[in-house]
Amino acid sequence: MALPPRPGDQLASATSATRVIVIRAPADTAAPIECGGVPMIPAQGAPAAPTDDEPSGTLIGKRYVDATDSLELLCTASGAGDLTYGGQPLQIKAPKALPASD
Template sequence: MTAPAQALRPGEQLASTVCATRVVVVRAPADGRPLIACGGEPMVAAASAPAAPPAGAGGDPVTLIGKRYVDAAGTLELLCTASGTGALTGDGDPLSLKSAKPLPASD
């Protein structure tokens, strides 16, 4: 019998097993642990991740360093710390690039 997975915590670092993508959890849902994947394969703890493939292998980056990715509900937010060619998903749904909040106009 396997133990249930612990909930994601802000600050947790994850790495892809298929490309060089690495992310840090900024916001995570309180109820449960979503399956975060990159390039169709589940992401693993960065400390236990295999060596990343060489840069430039596989094409243009899809996940971009310094960008934040969120789910449709806004309960999951990831910060990309290393670019890669795999697309991020949460529970099978694609994560989208978070847009900047517009600043209020000053008159």
């Protein structure tokens, strides 16, 4: 059984150069976080990131959230493959609108 992700966890893709940090995670669910259909592994024990020749599926510096906004990941290294959580695709989080400063 997979452990639930915790804020601060650093994850790496097993098949691409994608790396993420967990910003927010639900405490009661242990669904797998995947990149390109393969479960992500702890970044600390991950082998050197392979180079990706294909277009990026993840974008560095972008935050990815699930449909319920309970999981949030920050991409720290771009790579091929799309991020999913429990089999559901993650979307890029929309930026917050700042108030006008008149």
